[in-house]
Amino acid sequence: MNAKERFEKFVTRKGLRRTLQRERVLEVFLATERHVTVQELYDLVRKKHSGIGYATVARTVKLMCESGVCRQVDFGDGSHRFEHKHGHEHHDHLICLECGKFEEIYSPELEKIQDRLVRKYGYIQESHKLDVFGLCPRCSKKKRK
Amino acid sequence: MNAKERFEKFVTRKGLRRTLQRERVLEVFLATERHVTVQELYDLVRKKHSGIGYATVARTVKLMCESGVCRQVDFGDGSHRFEHKHGHEHHDHLICLECGKFEEIYSPELEKIQDRLVRKYGYIQESHKLDVFGLCPRCSKKKRK
DNA sequence: TTAGATATTGATAATCATTATCAACTATAA
């Protein structure tokens, strides 16, 4: 099931309505590979569809998060950014505190241990978010000088 | 080194000044085991020291985070909360999406694998944040009914 | 296909959190 189907099923299942605006916001969101803020997504949307309002974009982002096609990423700078999961596997983030660059990382081993840990507490895992903060190779070299 | 020493050393090393207000905000913060917002901490501070302003509390929270005695925790509800590390070991969070309750979890194994992964990317780890979202035992039982 | 019920939209106002400003004050070093 792709992201679009997933979102539309979610909307329908919730008794909400499928609208042109929601579809367009979703399309624009899926078409970018950046981690966008609501404002940035709004700007992108406006380039193609000038009639869509900020509130609609914000509301749609919230829905997209609930539906699971979108998730919030926080890199410690206070801004709220969102990324989609279309064509992505799940991944975590490795963020440089110095230059702000980040890597998307993934380790099946890490996932496995996490699963085991969560089950030990009797929880059913829905999702998780791991952000590692540190210094990237370039910045750590600079600092040592 | 306890949290108070750590904070004061940090302040001094940065060329900042030790003030009564900062000390009091820190004391009140360390005295609670809740995950507080700035506003909540401000309210707590005011109960004991009515002269301290909101801005001072907010500024001190920022300093406490930089110094490492405090860290931000986000439970997906949009509010910015802070917890201190006094008398705590490092831990991650297991958060129930249904009732909002959470557990503080820790696994040395998880930490080890994470370290290895980070090194593989050439990064130097400073800190990390793992939040697992799901259903707690009680809520998952309810849902199955 | 149509009508009625109700969700949605866009614009904007309201709210809330965070940050900036500044004059008065105070910690610190010499």
Place this chain on the structure above:
DNA sequence: TTATAGTTGATAATGATTATCAATATCTAA
């Protein structure tokens, strides 16, 4: 003690998010 520069509290400014509402669009049931 004094000069310097950081700090404070009050409040204004800013930014982000949410609420409001009249007009409009969607969906369901008949």
